[in-house]
Amino acid sequence: MAASSQLPSLDFLIACTLTGSELQEYNKIHYGRPDHHELTVKKSNQDNAEKNGFQISAYDFPARKEETRRPRIVKVGIIQNSIAASTDKPITEQRQAIFDKVGKIIEAAGEEGVNVICLQEAWSMPFAFCTREKQPWCEFAEPVNGPSTQFLKDLAIKYEMVIVSPILERDEVHGDTIWNAAVVINEEGKVIGKHRKNHIPRVGDFNESTYYFEGNTGHPVFETKFGKIAINICYGRHHPLNWLMFGVNGAEIVFNPSATVAGLSEHLWAVEARNAAIANSYFTCAINRVGTETFPNEFTSGDGKPAHKEFGHFYGSSYVTAPDGVRTPGLSRIKDGLLIAQIDLNLCRQIKDKWGFTMTQRLDLYAESLNKAIKHDFEPQVIRKK
Amino acid sequence: MAASSQLPSLDFLIACTLTGSELQEYNKIHYGRPDHHELTVKKSNQDNAEKNGFQISAYDFPARKEETRRPRIVKVGIIQNSIAASTDKPITEQRQAIFDKVGKIIEAAGEEGVNVICLQEAWSMPFAFCTREKQPWCEFAEPVNGPSTQFLKDLAIKYEMVIVSPILERDEVHGDTIWNAAVVINEEGKVIGKHRKNHIPRVGDFNESTYYFEGNTGHPVFETKFGKIAINICYGRHHPLNWLMFGVNGAEIVFNPSATVAGLSEHLWAVEARNAAIANSYFTCAINRVGTETFPNEFTSGDGKPAHKEFGHFYGSSYVTAPDGVRTPGLSRIKDGLLIAQIDLNLCRQIKDKWGFTMTQRLDLYAESLNKAIKHDFEPQVIRKK
Numbered sequence: 001m002a003a004s005s006q007l008p009s010l011d012f013l014i015a016c017t018l019t020g021s022e023l024q025e026y027n028k029i030h031y032g033r034p035d036h037h038e039l040t041v042k043k044s045n046q047d048n049a050e051k052n053g054f055q056i057s058a059y060d061f062p063a064r065k066e067e068t069r070r071p072r073i074v075k076v077g078i079i080q081n082s083i084a085a086s087t088d089k090p091i092t093e094q095r096q097a098i099f100d101k102v103g104k105i106i107e108a109a110g111e112e113g114v115n116v117i118c119l120q121e122a123w124s125m126p127f128a129f130c131t132r133e134k135q136p137w138c139e140f141a142e143p144v145n146g147p148s149t150q151f152l153k154d155l156a157i158k159y160e161m162v163i164v165s166p167i168l169e170r171d172e173v174h175g176d177t178i179w180n181a182a183v184v185i186n187e188e189g190k191v192i193g194k195h196r197k198n199h200i201p202r203v204g205d206f207n208e209s210t211y212y213f214e215g216n217t218g219h220p221v222f223e224t225k226f227g228k229i230a231i232n233i234c235y236g237r238h239h240p241l242n243w244l245m246f247g248v249n250g251a252e253i254v255f256n257p258s259a260t261v262a263g264l265s266e267h268l269w270a271v272e273a274r275n276a277a278i279a280n281s282y283f284t285c286a287i288n289r290v291g292t293e294t295f296p297n298e299f300t301s302g303d304g305k306p307a308h309k310e311f312g313h314f315y316g317s318s319y320v321t322a323p324d325g326v327r328t329p330g331l332s333r334i335k336d337g338l339l340i341a342q343i344d345l346n347l348c349r350q351i352k353d354k355w356g357f358t359m360t361q362r363l364d365l366y367a368e369s370l371n372k373a374i375k376h377d378f379e380p381q382v383i384r385k386k
Numbered sequence: 387m388a389a390s391s392q393l394p395s396l397d398f399l400i401a402c403t404l405t406g407s408e409l410q411e412y413n414k415i416h417y418g419r420p421d422h423h424e425l426t427v428k429k430s431n432q433d434n435a436e437k438n439g440f441q442i443s444a445y446d447f448p449a450r451k452e453e454t455r456r457p458r459i460v461k462v463g464i465i466q467n468s469i470a471a472s473t474d475k476p477i478t479e480q481r482q483a484i485f486d487k488v489g490k491i492i493e494a495a496g497e498e499g500v501n502v503i504c505l506q507e508a509w510s511m512p513f514a515f516c517t518r519e520k521q522p523w524c525e526f527a528e529p530v531n532g533p534s535t536q537f538l539k540d541l542a543i544k545y546e547m548v549i550v551s552p553i554l555e556r557d558e559v560h561g562d563t564i565w566n567a568a569v570v571i572n573e574e575g576k577v578i579g580k581h582r583k584n585h586i587p588r589v590g591d592f593n594e595s596t597y598y599f600e601g602n603t604g605h606p607v608f609e610t611k612f613g614k615i616a617i618n619i620c621y622g623r624h625h626p627l628n629w630l631m632f633g634v635n636g637a638e639i640v641f642n643p644s645a646t647v648a649g650l651s652e653h654l655w656a657v658e659a660r661n662a663a664i665a666n667s668y669f670t671c672a673i674n675r676v677g678t679e680t681f682p683n684e685f686t687s688g689d690g691k692p693a694h695k696e697f698g699h700f701y702g703s704s705y706v707t708a709p710d711g712v713r714t715p716g717l718s719r720i721k722d723g724l725l726i727a728q729i730d731l732n733l734c735r736q737i738k739d740k741w742g743f744t745m746t747q748r749l750d751l752y753a754e755s756l757n758k759a760i761k762h763d764f765e766p767q768v769i770r771k772k
Contacts, residue, residue: 013404018399022399202746221767239743240661241748244752249768272661275657278654360588370749370753
């Protein structure tokens with residue numbers, strides 16, 4: 001774990017090791033283009049990042065110029081961060097410490113002209129679901145208009161920025177139930193809606209089904225001033241149908257705010273959100289929290305190992321993929337970060353025209369197949385020796 | 387293209403460049419394990435490979451020992467090859483030259499004890515669909531019991547091996563129609579069934595819709611002596627629903643015999659079949675042909691460039707992924723090859739138990755969503771400013 005958690009990233013390792021035509025070949029075959037189209041970040045923001053200990057990187061994804069549509073250039077930002085106060089501190093203190101830290105990163109994004117930003121899953125709290133303790137962690141849950149939204153809406157107005165805020169939601173109207181949700185705040189500081197996590201894990205330390213149910217908000221696409229966006233929360237990235245339905249509903253950018261650890265999923269991380277971008281001809285933004293979180297009481301991980309107080313290492317590595325499968329390097333595995341992608345939304349339809357995946361996807365065939373598959377007396381299509 | 391087509395593979399580049407703990411870290415994060423569990427190949431087969439100019443590699447994918455089921459160890463083989471005679475030669479001569487070449491590779495697989503082998507898409511012919519010429523290429527089409535099956539069934543019997551043979555199929559019963567199909571021959575040399583390619587491309591030089599329709603054989607899973615296998619032919623790898631239905635029908639191994647070229651899809655290649663293994667908790671075997679094919683008459687590629695006679699470079703790079711997302715290095719980008727994976731099929735259910743993707747996939751929700759989506763008056767779930 002030690003060596004693993006110290007390596008900034010494979011992207012960094014490759015960029016340090018390969019040179020010249022070998023590096024270009026690697027980049028072309030792996031990332032999809034020989035160089036990363038890196039954009040320059042303002043000196044003041046570089047200084048801000050240096051001072052506050054976060055990484056800042058920016059990349060460009062241009063599209064072909066069209067005759068009948070103007071370019072639709074949007075700056076997308078994603079933020080990964082560790083928690084900012086120890087987990088035995090009072091809840092309001094823990095939350096405020098995160099607000100203070102993430103606020104500075106959002107300001108850097110605002111100064112760079114970012115139009116739409118998304119934070120990590122349950123960004124305003126530690127990822128305490130490993131403990132299976134209801135208190136004090138359930139007290140982090142907040143209504144859609146709660147402290148996180150109040151904090152973010154001022155920033156949204158100040159920078160005319162759409163902010164996606166994934167929180168632990170408390171639904172006071174429906175039995176005080178708790179949900180894993182993402183709130184969409186528009187550039188006027190207004191909540192335009194929310195989405196609830198559709199697929200809930202029961203694996204390793206991710207005992208989330210102890211706290212909340214599968215989401216009941218469908219697959220909403222939010223039509224904002226800066227494009228049609230959707231949110232596939234964390235574990236939903238393992239489910240291609242979840243990605244698909246956001247595409248069917250017209251998404252151009254799908255955020256995947258996550259919390260996942262080394263040793264469990266790191267070798268899957270570069271595959272799933274990227275595959276979704278390819279399969280659905282939209283941009284995906286994979287966001288993972290970073291750092292190691294320690295809890296006051298010991299807990300077990302269902303793996304036969306002794307009780308312990310430490311979650312595994314959240315490995316960050318947030319990245320963006322374009323609809324043509326070209327991706328950015330990831331942010332650091334060990335450090336807070338802001339990744340900016342300047343994208344032309346026109347690329348989505350251009351890629352649909354080129355590859356034809358929506359034309360050839362035969363949804364009618366699969367609607368029929370799934371209708372059969374969900375029946376109790378379903379007989380799989382199995383062919384045996386004649 | 388020159389440099390690109392000369393690089394054996396990124397896997398090779400990495401293995402030559404990184405060392406020690408850095409190589410182990412790279413392997414762990416990228417491939418899913420610190421070392422590749424390479425298996426030794428018989429000296430006689432190494433000599434055979436050397437003499438006949440193909441690569442041979444073998445890897446092990448063990449599973450946890452269970453109390454109530456025995457291990458189900460199966461050796462899977464995949465073959466990639468260039469064509470063997472120039473495309474202006476008589477059809478029977480071209481085909482025989484491929485038979486001679488591929489026969490030697492199958493023999494090597496047989497000598498290594500391979501139980502199930504799959505060849506590349508339309509393996510017994512050049513990938514002539516770039517030309518849009520009907521003749522002579524349609525003459526390569528053959529009935530299910532045609533020359534390819536006749537050739538392979540003797541090898542199937544000799545080595546007690548299941549062989550998946552992707553061919554251009556001629557259906558003489560239904561209007562002499564042509565299909566892109568895969569024939570499954572069991573270890574007794576009997577054809578147990580066929581599957582037809584479900585999704586047909588219309589991109590770049592892949593003018594396949596000129597020759598055949600979308601397949602009408604559903605998503606069959608073939609229950610063989612060596613596990614439940616299915617075939618997702620080429621372009622179907624871009625369609626997560628195609629992969630899904632093979633999983634729903636119980637597949638443990640899904641082959642993806644393909645033909646695809648550098649400059650078009652190479653940066654997607656390592657993503658899609660691997661994602662399918664993860665999402666569906668089964669083994670996937672991605673197979674791509676290799677080499678550059680030149681045709682007698684010039685053709686255009688729908689990209690504004692001048693007419694030419696050469697298809698792009700088929701980049702090989704065939705690889706296997708386990709249900710836990712761990713993958714092998716790819717075969718060469720420039721050379722014929724045989725890749726063997728010794729797998730324990732029990733890993734599929736073990737991973738379903740661990741990750742729970744089949745439990746959490748909510749097929750009922752998606753059946754309902756797709757039923758709505760395919761209607762002409764479908765209204766996407768879009769949320770706008772209130």
